[in-house]
Amino acid sequence: MMLEQPRPEPPFTVIMAGFVVDLHNRATCPRCQPDGCPKLRAAGLALKVWRARKPHEDR
Numbered sequence: 881m882m883l884e885q886p887r888p889e890p891p892f893t894v895i896m897a898g899f900v901v902d903l904h905n906r907a908t909c910p911r912c913q914p915d916g917c918p919k920l921r922a923a924g925l926a927l928k929v930w931r932a933r934k935p936h937e938d939r
Contacts, residue, residue: 890930891930893926894926894927894930896923897922897923897924897926897927897930898923898927900919900920900922900923901920901923901924901927904917904919904920904923
C-alpha cells in the first residue's frame with residue numbers, strides 16, 4: 881500500500897493572495913475601481929498558477 885505524501889505548505893505569496901481574495905469578499909479595498917481591482921486580479925493569478933502546478937513541482 882502506497883501512502884500519499886502530504887503536500888508542502890504553499891509559499892507566502894500564495895497564502896497572502898488567499899487573504900486578499902477573502903478581504904475583497906468582505907469589503908472593497910481603497911484601490912478597487914468600477915472595472916475591477918489590480919490587487920484582486922494579481923491575487924487571483926497567483927492562486928490560479930499555484931492550483932495548476934503538477935504534484936512533482938512541489939518537491
